[in-house]
Amino acid sequence: MALSVAPAESMASLNSDLSYDILRRLDGPTLASAACACAAFCSISKEEKLWENVCSSMWPSTSREDVKSLISCIGGFRKFYADCFPLIVNKEVAEYQWNDHLEYPEEWTEAEYYGDVDEFESVAPSDFVSIVDIRYKDKTICSKVLWGIPNVNELNGWFYNCPFRIDLLTYAARDDDIEGEVFLSVSDGLPPILSLEKERKDGKLWMELRDGLRLSWIVVNKKVKQTANLASWSPLGGQRHWPTDKDFVTRFGSVLSAKGILPCQVVECILIMKFRVVHTEGEGVQTTLKLTELSMQLKDMEGAHVNGRSSLLILKKALSCHRSKNHSEALESCHLYSKAQTELKEEKMRNESRLDRLCILSGIAAFLTFWYYFL
Numbered sequence: 459m460a461l462s463v464a465p466a467e468s469m470a471s472l473n474s475d476l477s478y479d480i481l482r483r484l485d486g487p488t489l490a491s492a493a494c495a496c497a498a499f500c501s502i503s504k505e506e507k508l509w510e511n512v513c514s515s516m517w518p519s520t521s522r523e524d525v526k527s528l529i530s531c532i533g534g535f536r537k538f539y540a541d542c543f544p545l546i547v548n549k550e551v552a553e554y555q556w557n558d559h560l561e562y563p564e565e566w567t568e569a570e571y572y573g574d575v576d577e578f579e580s581v582a583p584s585d586f587v588s589i590v591d592i593r594y595k596d597k598t599i600c601s602k603v604l605w606g607i608p609n610v611n612e613l614n615g616w617f618y619n620c621p622f623r624i625d626l627l628t629y630a631a632r633d634d635d636i637e638g639e640v641f642l643s644v645s646d647g648l649p650p651i652l653s654l655e656k657e658r659k660d661g662k663l664w665m666e667l668r669d670g671l672r673l674s675w676i677v678v679n680k681k682v683k684q685t686a687n688l689a690s691w692s693p694l695g696g697q698r699h700w701p702t703d704k705d706f707v708t709r710f711g712s713v714l715s716a717k718g719i720l721p722c723q724v725v726e727c728i729l730i731m732k733f734r735v736v737h738t739e740g741e742g743v744q745t746t747l748k749l750t751e752l753s754m755q756l757k758d759m760e761g762a763h764v765n766g767r768s769s770l771l772i773l774k775k776a777l778s779c780h781r782s783k784n785h786s787e788a789l790e791s792c793h794l795y796s797k798a799q800t801e802l803k804e805e806k807m808r809n810e811s812r813l814d815r816l817c818i819l820s821g822i823a824a825f826l827t828f829w830y831y832f833l
Contacts, residue, residue: 477502486512486539487783509535517542517591517674519601525589532683541685542676544781545788548713548795550724581770582681583607583617589676590626590752592640592731594667595647600640600749602626610766621763626752640749642667642733648747650739654703663745664698664706667733673710675729675754677773684777688712688727688754691785694792704735706747712788713795714756714776719768722758726795727776729754759799 477498481489489512493503502508513535514521520529520538529538584606592600604626610617644650649666651657657664675689689710696708710729717723732751737743756764756772764772782788 474498474502478505478508482508482511484512486516486543504536506534506536509539513539517589517601517676518598519589519591519603522603525603528587528678528680532678532680532685538685541781542674542687544783545687545689545691545785546712546714546776547780547782547787547791548715548724549780549791550715550717580681581774583610583766583770585679585681586770586773587678587680588624588626588754589674589678591674592749592752593672594642595670597646599642599646600752602752607766607770618767619765622756622766622769623763624754626754627749641736642747642749644744644746648745650745651735652739654699654735654738658699658703661698664696667706667747668693668696668708671708671731673729673731675710677777679774679777682774682777686777686779686781688714688776689729690788690792692789694789694796702734705750706733706735707731708733711792712776713791714772715779716758716764716768716772716775719771719775720758720764722760724795725756725758725764725772726792726799727754727756759802761799 481492481499481502484492486509489503489508493500510520510526513529516539519525520535529535532538586607588602588604590600590602590604591598604624607617607624608628642648647666647670649662651663671693672691673689673693674687674691676685676687678685690712691710693708693710696706698706700707708731710731711727714725714727715723716725730751730753731749733747734750735745736748737746739745756769758764
């Protein structure tokens with residue numbers, strides 16, 4: 459039987475209500491593609507309500523009324539999705555050379571280290587909002603919003619000089635009274651474990667947890683009306699049974715530019731998610747994990763923590779950096795950073811080893827010279 463194909467022009471004849479009903483069922487990438495199909499879809503796809511539905515489906519925290527108002531003020535849901543769905547890709551990592559980092563002087567003046575004072579004064583901790591969502595096997599298990607950056611006391615300024623860190627579970631609770639503790643159980647898709655000893659051997663729970671978790675950590679700067687997703691969506695790595703046998707740590711993040719801010723050219727935004735086993739199978743109790751940590755920190759190539767002052771500038775700069783809808787590019791950028799970091803550490807160890815050998819040889823030569831002339 460011959461099949462007839464409707465001409466592309468017939469798309470325009472679809473009733474607008476029917477077209478809207480079709481488009482509202484699509485996810486973000488499919489909706490963006492459909493907008494290119496015909497003029498009718500292109501016009502309807504500009505409706506903010508469609509993109510509000512897409513955003514609330516992907517990031518449930520955007521369903522909150524205060525977050526809706528924020529998104530409306532910074533350009534709307536369509537712009538929000540376009541800014542936050544692509545992940546940060548830092549191509550400067552490939553150009554980074556470890557010896558370039560060592561060319562910087564050992565001591566920096568305050569002006570050299572902190573950069574442009576006027577630029578810093580234009581960045582305030584209260585300008586930033588964190589919108590965080592965690593999924594496990596396509597099911598949202600945690601949504602939190604943090605307004606501003608906690609632990610900022612402008613009177614003594616200790617935040618600006620101490621290592622930057624946001625512990626979301628500690629501070630988001632002040633704004634989210636409806637949010638309780640976060641648990642994962644067998645009913646959420648976790649495999650049952652009879653004992654931690656068995657888990658150490660097969661690692662089934664750890665593999666399921668690592669493969670199923672997804673994290674989105676969106677940062678909004680209200681003042682400049684810019685947003686970016688600082689998470690890698692998929693885990694970059696992790697550790698099981700650390701620091702105790704019951705703990706499982708997964709690491710997400712991105713590579714951010716620090717040009718003109720720090721001696722190093724790039725830094726790593728590290729997002730840590732830690733779960734603890736609170737129950738194993740037995741006596742009618744399911745295997746259950748509890749989320750005990752969800753934090754953000756910035757570290758340079760040598761692993762040193764970035765202070766609060768520099769972190770604010772880096773976060774502001776990150777909101778206008780290059781991004782890609784291909785999430786594998788973001789993962790590749792992070793893995794490239796880890797590789798460069800490993801090479802830097804190995805080179806430093808080789809240099810220190812050479813220096814140690816030189817010191818030993820110098821000591822032996824001095825000892826032999828002493829005995830030769832004085833005995």
